[in-house]
Amino acid sequence: MTDRENALLAAVPNQLFIGGAWVDATGGTTFAVHDPATGQVVREVADATPDDGIRALDSAVAAQESWAATAPRARSEILRRAWELVQERAEDLALLMTVEMGKPLVEARGEVAYGGEFLRWFSEEAVRVHGRYGSNPEGTGQMIVSQHPVGPSYFITPWNFPFAMATRKIAPALAAGCTTVLKPAEATPLTSLFFAQLLAEAGLPAGVVNVVTTTSASRISAPLIADPRLRKLSFTGSTGVGRKLIAQAADTVLRVSMELGGNAPFVIFDDADLDKAVEGALAAKFRNIGQACTAANRFIVHERIAEEFAERITARVAAMRIGRGTEEGVTIGPLIDDDAVAKAAELVADAAARGAVVRTGGTRIDRPGSFYEPTVLTGVATGSAILREEIFGPVLAITTFTTEDEAVRLANDTEYGLVSYVYTRDLARGHRMIDRLETGMMGLNVGVVSNAAAPFGGVKQSGVGREGGFEGIHEYLATKYTLIPND
Ligand code: ADP
Numbered sequence: 001m002t003d004r005e006n007a008l009l010a011a012v013p014n015q016l017f018i019g020g021a022w023v024d025a026t027g028g029t030t031f032a033v034h035d036p037a038t039g040q041v042v043r044e045v046a047d048a049t050p051d052d053g054i055r056a057l058d059s060a061v062a063a064q065e066s067w068a069a070t071a072p073r074a075r076s077e078i079l080r081r082a083w084e085l086v087q088e089r090a091e092d093l094a095l096l097m098t099v100e101m102g103k104p105l106v107e108a109r110g111e112v113a114y115g116g117e118f119l120r121w122f123s124e125e126a127v128r129v130h131g132r133y134g135s136n137p138e139g140t141g142q143m144i145v146s147q148h149p150v151g152p153s154y155f156i157t158p159w160n161f162p163f164a165m166a167t168r169k170i171a172p173a174l175a176a177g178c179t180t181v182l183k184p185a186e187a188t189p190l191t192s193l194f195f196a197q198l199l200a201e202a203g204l205p206a207g208v209v210n211v212v213t214t215t216s217a218s219r220i221s222a223p224l225i226a227d228p229r230l231r232k233l234s235f236t237g238s239t240g241v242g243r244k245l246i247a248q249a250a251d252t253v254l255r256v257s258m259e260l261g262g263n264a265p266f267v268i269f270d271d272a273d274l275d276k277a278v279e280g281a282l283a284a285k286f287r288n289i290g291q292a293c294t295a296a297n298r299f300i301v302h303e304r305i306a307e308e309f310a311e312r313i314t315a316r317v318a319a320m321r322i323g324r325g326t327e328e329g330v331t332i333g334p335l336i337d338d339d340a341v342a343k344a345a346e347l348v349a350d351a352a353a354r355g356a357v358v359r360t361g362g363t364r365i366d367r368p369g370s371f372y373e374p375t376v377l378t379g380v381a382t383g384s385a386i387l388r389e390e391i392f393g394p395v396l397a398i399t400t401f402t403t404e405d406e407a408v409r410l411a412n413d414t415e416y417g418l419v420s421y422v423y424t425r426d427l428a429r430g431h432r433m434i435d436r437l438e439t440g441m442m443g444l445n446v447g448v449v450s451n452a453a454a455p456f457g458g459v460k461q462s463g464v465g466r467e468g469g470f471e472g473i474h475e476y477l478a479t480k481y482t483l484i485p486n487d
Contacts (some may be wrong), residue, residue, distance in 0.1 A: 001035075001042070005099055005326075008092055009190070012230075014045040016052055016198040016213065019059035019287060020206025025295045026051050031215045033190055036334040037324035037369040045189050048212040053181070053220040054227070054276050056210035060152040060179040061229045063207030068177040070205075072127045075174060079123035082202035086116040086195075093194060097162055098325040100188045102333040102370075103288055103324050115164030117452035118171040118468065125473045141485040147477040149177030150255060151231030153189040155226050156183050156217070158237045158244070159336055160291045162191035168456070168467045169234045170199075170209060176476035177270035178232065181210045185237075187336055189213035223246070228252055232476065235259070236293075238390075239416070239461050257465030257475045259293065259457060261390045262418030265411035265437070266296035266447075269404075270304045272423035273445070278312050280447030281396070284421055286374060287448065289333050290394040291340070293462070294419045294450065295443075298387050303400040306378070310359060310398055314376045317396065318360040334369040335393055343386060344393035345374045347386040351397060355382040361395070372439070388414070404429065408436045417460035420445055440466075 001009075013196045014030070015022040025046040032041040046082040048056075058348075085094065094108035103111070127468055131146040157165040166182060173180050184192035196211045214220050224230055225248045231433045235245050236259040249256050266284055268277045284296035303310050335341050348362050357377050361375030374394040380386060411420060419441040422433045430444050440458040443449045450456060455466035465475050 001040070004329065005095065006430055008095060009043050009099065012043065012096065012190050013193045014043055016046045016048055016056070017193065017209070017211040018052070019062070019210070019253055019486045020200065023397070031186070033100055033187070034080035035099050035369075038334055039368050042099055042192060045193065045213045047216075048214040048220060049216070050219050050223050053183075053212055053214075056181040056212045057152065057154070057224055057227060057230060059207040059210050060181050062154050063179045063205060064149075065210050067179050067205065070177070072129065075177065076123045076126035078203050079119050079126065079171060079174060082199055082204070083116050083119035084122065085202055086112060086119060089198065090116075092300050093163060095326070096194055097188070098333070100190050101159060101162055102336065103325050104330050104333050107288060108325065111164050114450060114452070115161070115167040117166070118167040120435045121452040122171035122175035122449065122473060125172070125470070129473065129477065131174070132386045134374050141483050144482040144484065146480050146482065148480055150476050150478045151178060152229060153178045153180045153232035153234060154183070154221070154230055154232075155180060156221060156235045156237065157185060157192070159185035159187040160288055161193065162188035165236050166192050166195055168472075169236075172467070173232075173476045174204070174208065176473050179208045181212060181224065183212050183214065183217065183350065186213075186215050186217065194343050215478040222248060224248055225254060226251060230254060233257075234465070234475065242463065257467070258463035259465070259467060260461060260463040261416055262293040262295070262458065262462055263297045263388070263390055263414040263416040264294060264419045264421060264439070266299045266421040267407050267411055267423065267433070268299070268301045268305065268309060269407070269422075269424040269426070269429065270302035271425045271434075272305070272341055273425060274305060274309060274312070276445060277309065277423040278316065279423065280423065280443070280445070281313055282316060282447070282467045284443070285396045286317075286331065286394055289335060291336065291392050293390070294448075295391070296421055296447070297391055297397070298410070299396060299398040300407055301398055301400055302407075303402055306398060310376065310378045313396065314359040317374045317376050320374050322365060322373070324369070332374050332394055336370065338370050340393060341370045341372045344375075344391065344395055347389065347391055347393075348375060348377065351377050351380050351384040351386045354384050356380045356384065356397070362408060390416075404432075408433075412436075412438045415461045416458070418458035418462035419443065419449060
């Protein structure tokens, strides 16, 4: 680690943030945060107990009434100030994410920009929450539809986008007038702690955002989800955990937003601009070292152009620079841990055993940290696990099709439905794909779609609810209808 990294890490808070104060976990226990590029411990942080989780909820509940009563303009300005502070501290935030998560620094900077936009977007949305007013059809009364903060909200976030996944939930909640408890992933708690400090600097009142870092995700979460004072759960993570959380939320009929797994198809028709398709494929597959729920998981390529696409993409992938994310020119950092490496290796072995050809990569890299070579597979057979499961690693798997109907059938052949990517020059076909592909989002001739101004979310087992856009704030608002008779 460099002197700059050491100084930055030493300055990041490492306690729980509850009621506006930095406090130790009950019993003073801590856990280690690692740099996945080296395996080195970079910081110890507080390991919250279930009691600490409840204390965090107590504090969110205590702050709810006054935060909801705070003028939308005042809430908006705190969010705006937080966005400004994120710009000022962008380099620190990016470096911190690279150290604890492994993504290349240039991508970490991209995440700071993208994640920060949620603060700015929802600072603008905070003052634009409107209802409706009109007479009833009978003409006997007035109907008022108004929007109200849903109340204390609990957020569980993953490690792959440590900053953006937090802002995507916190910003709309604050804009709507809800208080929050955030539980970041065990692998990447530092970014959330750093962000909590920025929110406090931005003038956020005590108790409105609370952060509990822990190694006991389920032991902390279950009592919070069961607590009738909690009014909203928003989770981003795997579909398996999401299912369990939805089941727990059923007991109190808790409102949920779920951003779960994906298995994105990347369909390239034979009329596509192949230069653009190659660039889009690289972004959709290798951004974040393949560890994104929006990552292209299955490349479904027209058989006439499949070989040319495979050759061109293989040349680009074979030339990728692998290393610690802080090194100049690195595009492939480490995976989050050794289990992730083992999973990528297993999926590649299964596909190869079923006849796939490894065009480049295909092995674990022998160096400290959790590295797997960027890999291209062609001729991936139906039934291969890699087509069914989320890869979450730098492996690009190519299958082929001949007709549009077959492409659609293959693309939709998954229980997931988060995002799809389609490359075609045919406008009418593009529109048909918007109708026919069962996903919540689509990139038509583009490999990255995320934007704070757009509703992010999936259909089928990719989740419920939307984050960002006009829709995002409504996840934190409850609609109330009032009838006032005319006489
Ligand atoms: P990933 O594959 O991205 O690690 P997970 O779904 O395992 O996805 O983790 C996402 C988040 O969910 C993390 O913050 C993790 O600590 C949390 N988590 C995992 N299991 C549970 C659980 N049973 N209850 C509550 N939170 C959980």
